[in-house]
Amino acid sequence: MLKVEEIGLSLEIEDMLLNSLLVEGKKHYPNEFGGFLIGNYSNNNKHLKLTDSILPTKYKSSRRNFERTTEGIEEQLKKMYYEKPSKFYVGEWHTHPNNSTIPSSTDISAIYTIVNMRDSCIKNPILLIIGYTKSQVDFGFYVYFNNKLYRYE
Template structure:
């Protein structure tokens, strides 16, 4: 089953499977109480209006605390190259990470990181997506929101 999100201001949609959301949730739960995350892989269709997230890549090398997550870019480079070789129609579309016992809005550090990625000439996607998964270990509940940062402004996808 798919979950669909919309960004009405920009006439954009984002689709991700429940199975992939569950995989993200389980990896977050396994690393609790620290933040954890990875890369989002997918493709656009309909004149770059509809993003379909098909996969995530999880890092092996990272630094993580309850309020900080940083993956090592070099760690996933080979995984990305292998992925592109096997599925050339899919590519890096953004990042995701958790906010244990926190909210789903990006922090100022998150925004700076996404702006850096957006401005990096080595990244093929113009508008990278940021997914933030909030996880509460007492209730076992999680919530995810996807964000797009354009010209220092945050746009948040709404669940459709």
């Protein structure tokens, strides 16, 4: 289980799901790729379980940039919401091919955009960055909390 001790948040994700994101991401090498993270909270919203990912149908990507749209994913989101237990959009993930898991300035401003969207009900979005090379992979999980980005360790 991953934690941010300072603010008492924890997160879990199955290796199988994590690996499937890496596989999807690598298909787009050398460009970045990513999608939406789905999951649910327990324990007073302190613990998050990531359960699924939805891949965007429309996006723009390059070696150092990834922009997705939410076009065409509303139906999938709705379906997951009505599952028992209910699942929600909780954040985003994307790859950094041949690069580290450190969020770029674009990544950080994207997080601010999510938090400030008028219809957004997520106050603490998750950002997963998968940094990979031919021989190495690093998963960087971050959470936006009180105007700061914290990394889960």
